[in-house]
Amino acid sequence: MPRCRVTRRVHFNAAHRLHNPARPDAWNAATFGVCNNPNFHGHNSDLDISVEGEVNPDSGYVLDLNTLKQVTEDRVLQHLDHKNLNLDVAWFAHLNPTSENLAIVIWRELRAAVPGELALSVRLWETPRNYVEYAGA
Ligand code: NI
Secondary structure (H helix, E strand, O other): OOEEEEEEEEEEEEEEEOOOOOHHHHHHHHHHHHOOOOOOOEEEEEEEEEEEOOOOOOOOOOOOOHHHHHHHHHHHHHHOOOHHHHHHHHHOOEEEEHHHHHHHHHHHHHHOOOOOOOOEEEEEOHHHHHEEEEEEE
């Protein structure tokens, strides 16, 4: 059976501050630069969600994109979009909201809702030039 990878791209914006409270302020400033700004700052992020698997011979789909759209809105976007990641989002109460950690958390949320026979990967664009990928390692 042929296999395809299907991707949906969504967008969200959110504020954050990168900070490790276990390390001194100077370390945080040197490590995170402007992302350590005490009063937060915003990012406009694109998120590509890909599922890969066999094309169903009855539907011709790997997964109905409307299903992926709904799952993404319910499990990811409603938690993140227009939020302060540090203050508003329980996932980051004790986790530094880097793009790496964001990609991992998003993947875990989606993995619980995407059929198990489909491979899942996410690509989080923190800027048009930088992205992080996670596929469950
Ligand atoms: Ni930042």
